[in-house]
Amino acid sequence: MSLSIARPVLAGLSAALLTGAVLPPAAAHAALREAPACATPLAPVRPVDATPWPQQRYDPTRLTPLTTGAGVTVAVVDSGVDRVHPQLAGRVRAGTDLLDPGGDGGRDCAGHGTGVASIIAATPRSGIAFHGLAPGARILPVRVSEQQVVQGRESGRTVSADEFARAIRWAVDHDADVVNLSVVLYADDPQVRSAVRYALDRDVVLVAAAGNLHDSGNPRPFPAAYDGVLGVGAIGVDGARATFSQIGAYVDLVAPGSDVLVAAPRQGHQRVEGTSYAVPFVAATAALLRSYRPELTAAQVVQRIVATADPAPGAGQGGGYGAGVLNPYRAVTETGGGATAPRSVAALADDRADPVLLARQERRATAQDRALAVGAVIGTVAVAVVLLALVLPRGARRRWRPADPA
Secondary structure, three states: OOOOEEEEEEOOEEOOOOOOOOOOHHHHHHHOOOOOOOOOOOOOOOOOOOOOHHHHHHOHHHOOOOOOOOOOEEEEEEOOOOOOOOOOOOOEOOOEEOOOOOOOOOOOOOOHHHHHHHHHHOOOEOOEOOOOOOOOOEEEEEEOEOOEEEOOEEEOOEOOHHHHHHHHHHHHHOOOOEEEEOEEEEOOOHHHHHHHHHHHHOOOEEEEEOOOOHHHOOOOOEOOOOOOOEEEEEEOOOOOEOOOOOOOOOOOEEEEOOOEEEEOOOOOEEEEEOHHHOHHHHHHHHHHHHHHOOOOOHHHHHHHHHHOOEOOOOOOOOOOOOOOEOOHHHHHHOOOOOOOOOOOOOOOHHHOOOHHHHHHHHHHHHHHHHHHHHHHHHHHHHHHHHHHHHHHHHHHHOOOOOOOOO
16 A cells, blocks of 8 residues: 655554554644644653663663763654653753744643653653663754544644755754654655755764554655665564564664653653654664764764664565664674674673673773874984984084075
């Protein structure tokens, strides 16, 4: 089945919704005329203190001595980001609202953007195990949608494709280093394509959802299908591709996207699924890399993330896994970014060599090499100074003069 939808749709699902349904164009057009207010207030949820499975797999605290993403800005082009949540307070910059002009992106009627942002940059809190993979990064919210699931159906306002393209350009022009696009268009729009090129030409990493319409024929998702954009599919706790996650050449790698714990607007946490929530794990990894290795270009960051993915069943063979499963530790700590011995796709971080220790050893070796090089230069200069001190006085006594150029 082929769809042609020229409006961005959020690529997240509720735990009870696995259809990946999108808002029909006619309904979306009518929704654009609705009053700028949250049609359905989000129900309050409680904090969750248990450690979510993606965090068991990636354990962000093991990367903290190396990098937290500090100094890097990740734009979240989504439903807005609620900066009031205790784990996002102080991490969210003033952004923009293209759905309701005049806003700064801090209102989230769907909870989608807040959840995405929390996977990236939620800060640790006492009594709460969950926190983001790059808690030192800053979030730049760009509000383009308020879609949410109401009585089992996805509905809500969203911007046009042209406005979505403008959102990408706005993020780039406001110093985003990484742009998280947990949204999907099922039509190749020239304005969006141009905005993607605009971002890539300015050395920005773009990460996008592969979409949730596997059962509807895997229609080609954009921006994920554009060259230079990292397309991300979803896996579950067993390491297998989530049933809704689309299959195609646009899937560059996969990350956790089923039964994922995220922050909810205002306070508390909720469990969600969809390729939407796989994207921020990859965007956070890009932020970690851009902070730890600032000399790398966006293209090099993308290459390292793909090259260091863990093997997965059918990886590289059209099985919906792309190059494999995201591995932030290898992306940050491996110097070559090449292949290593295969690991089980469901292996947890505790089964792997300590990346902190490996990185420290590498940095110490580099420091020793630099010290030797500096010592050699200093020694050479010292010898030269001594020789000059001996030779120049003698030359003066013998009345040496420069040769006459004539």
